[in-house]
Amino acid sequence: MQSILRPALVLFGALTLAVGVLYPLAVTGIGRVAFPDQAAGSLVTHRDKVVGSALIGQSFTSPRYFWGRPSATAPMASNAAGSSGSNQGALNPALAETVKTRRDTLLAADPGNMAPVPVDLVTASASGLDPEISVAAASYQAGRVARERGLARARVDELISRHTVAQHLGFLGEARVNVLALNLALDNEPRPAR
Structure with missing residues (x-):
């Protein structure tokens, strides 16, 4: 039983880290560098005040x-x-x-x-x-x-x-x-x- 459970838990942890933490951080970072306005919500300012989003x-x-x-x-x-x-x-x-x-x-x-x-x-x-x-x-x-x-x-x-x-x-x-x-x-x- 332990020979099956341990690899499954290690794989679960590794995939959680890769897909649940590292991948979202990478995509967010790339988005903020490549598309800074869109990544920030496409905010619209008027007279130095945020009045909405273009989206x-x-x-x-x-x-x-x-x-x-x-x-x-x-x-x-x-x-x-x-x-x-x-x-x-x-x-x-x-x-x-x-x-x-x-x-x-x-x-x-x-x-x-x-x-x-x-x-x-x-x-x-x-x-x-x-x-x-x-x-x-x-x-x-x-x-x-x-x-x-x-x-x-x-x-x-x-x-x-x-x-x-x-x-x-x-x-x-x-x-x-x-x-x-x-x-x-x-x-x-x-x-x-x-």
Whole structure:
């Protein structure tokens, strides 16, 4: 029995040390050297203060800001500690009601906007933490944001264009806009004279 147990325990200890301690330390060290910003959480600073992460969506509700993709995380929206989707299927009546409520909220915030509502403004993602929206979703909101801030629509469109990230490798996914970066750029805009 001892001839079987001792090698098994030694192997268990060696593998625990190698895979549970040495490998994570090596990967963390390489990550911090090769990708220091990403390894630190891709933190975004504004006016010498950390205001979020470029990888985690935030909940913006003021009409002066662009709104991100809805979040189904619990117990509150955009809860990074509780990444999850709603797990509601396309035929679920609760999902249809949630989408209708979100659409009504968008229409109430910008009643003159007759453009079709982009799907990513009324549906949550699988993680519930998307930091980005489609260019169509940003363009849909541009009129409201320009009006609320007293900016020219062309200036807001220019900010959207400047903060648009192209497809990966030129063909994977779609172009997108980081909501936090765009809203911070709006906050840096000079206030129009009244």
